[in-house]
Amino acid sequence: xxxxxxxxxxxxxxxxxxxxxxxxxxxxxxxxxxxxxxxxxxxxxxxxxxxxxxxxxxxxxxxxxxxxxxxxxxxx
Amino acid sequence: xxxxxxxxxxxxxxxxxxxxxxxxxxxxxxxxxxxxxxxxxxxxxxxxxxxxxxxxxxxxxxxxxxxxxxxxxxxxxxxxxxxxxxxxxxxxxxxxxxxxxxxxxxxxxxxxxxxxxxxxxxxxxxxxxxxxxxxxxxxxxxxxxxxxxxxxxxxxxxxxxxxxxxxxxxxxxxxxxxxxxxxxxxxxxxxxxxxxxxxxxxxxxxxxxxxxxxxxxxxxxxxxxxxxxxxxxxxxxxxxxxxxxxxx
Ligand SMILES: NC(=O)c1ccc[n+]([C@@H]2O[C@H](COP(=O)([O-])OP(=O)(O)OC[C@H]3O[C@@H](n4cnc5c(N)ncnc54)[C@H](OP(=O)(O)O)[C@@H]3O)[C@@H](O)[C@H]2O)c1
Numbered sequence: 327x328x329x330x331x332x333x334x335x336x337x338x339x340x341x342x343x344x345x346x347x348x349x350x351x352x353x354x355x356x357x358x359x360x361x362x363x364x365x366x367x368x369x370x371x372x373x374x375x376x377x378x379x380x381x382x383x384x385x386x387x388x389x390x391x392x393x394x395x396x397x398x399x400x401x402x
Numbered sequence: 403x404x405x406x407x408x409x410x411x412x413x414x415x416x417x418x419x420x421x422x423x424x425x426x427x428x429x430x431x432x433x434x435x436x437x438x439x440x441x442x443x444x445x446x447x448x449x450x451x452x453x454x455x456x457x458x459x460x461x462x463x464x465x466x467x468x469x470x471x472x473x474x475x476x477x478x479x480x481x482x483x484x485x486x487x488x489x490x491x492x493x494x495x496x497x498x499x500x501x502x503x504x505x506x507x508x509x510x511x512x513x514x515x516x517x518x519x520x521x522x523x524x525x526x527x528x529x530x531x532x533x534x535x536x537x538x539x540x541x542x543x544x545x546x547x548x549x550x551x552x553x554x555x556x557x558x559x560x561x562x563x564x565x566x567x568x569x570x571x572x573x574x575x576x577x578x579x580x581x582x583x584x585x586x587x588x589x590x591x592x593x594x595x596x597x598x599x600x601x602x603x604x605x606x607x608x609x610x611x612x613x614x615x616x617x618x619x620x621x622x623x624x625x626x627x628x629x630x631x632x633x634x635x636x637x638x639x640x641x642x643x644x645x646x647x648x649x650x
Contacts, residue, residue, distance in 0.1 A: 362602060363497060363550040369597055370500035370551075382599035 327376065327402065332395045335375055339367040350392035372398055406632040409436035413460075413483050414629060415524075416440050417467065417517070418490030420447035422590030423539060425454075426618030427487055427625050432456045434626055439483075441465050441476060442490065467516035468508075477523035483530050485629040488517035488562075489539040493555040495597045501553050513558035518565060525573065532577040535629045536569070538562050539621070540582040545640065546648040563640065570638030579637040581628045586644030588616040611646030 337348040342359045369380045378401045388394035418424030420442030428440045432455035441463045448462045465472040491513045544556030570580040
């Protein structure tokens, strides 16, 4: 499982935010576009792509995309 | 004592009675004098409900409503009913682009097909008596509003609402009434899967004009009304129980 690919999958859930904005250090909850629907889309994407069932609290406890990547990896 | 809402001398089947709203309906209906047959999958939790019920307590029946044999067996285990409360149900929170047919099927099976078939079998075998009342636990979702990532759940509850209206017409000659109750968010285990955080739920609660979620008993009281003879002229209706949520 690749961090770069995870970032791309993550960025794909967004409509307004330019993909160039997304790096491993992006504090995603600070993005203007962030919403409860996006949180659920990330959970659904992770389930579909990585077979991992994240909880809302996993999203809550992650600050950066890399943090979330770490959580997904640890649950795989 | 004068009580037009009494359930004395009524036998009522409640599905989903092992938890949350169904449990409250079973307990409160028993306190109103009904003889309540409860069903669910989890035997331990069914026993807990059974222990909290009052009066004449028939045996509980374990059944998985996603299994059509279990639905058939459940209906065969029943001899005579004055009320049926279709409460078992689940939700699946998925944004629409991720909601695949298999996800819809999983929810529709329990929220729509099982209550439909159970009701049909009980009507056809004439186990539901003249004057009986069928109540579906629908929702505000899919009828008055929806929620993000709620396409699957809303579809199942919208379908139940349509079904109830058509059933109400077809069963009127038999003197059987069919109604829905439509609760807003009720404090139960329905979101125990954890995709929605406690923090998000607390935030959501503030959107209710009455500033809190409902309690399972508050749905039970509405169901008791629809089961009782006080509601004898009510069929095909929706009873909204939402703390004012859909006003805004
Ligand atoms: N909570 C709300 O905010 C809310 C709002 C509007 C409508 N509702 C509706 O109210 C109903 C009850 O929900 P709740 O909030 O009380 O949820 P809950 O606490 O999760 O209880 C769900 C009940 O449904 C039963 N059930 C689920 N799948 C089943 C299956 N395959 N076979 C047999 N039984 C099954 C469960 O039985 P086991 O535990 O034994 O498996 C349990 O008794 C549902 O139809 C729900 O859609 C809830």
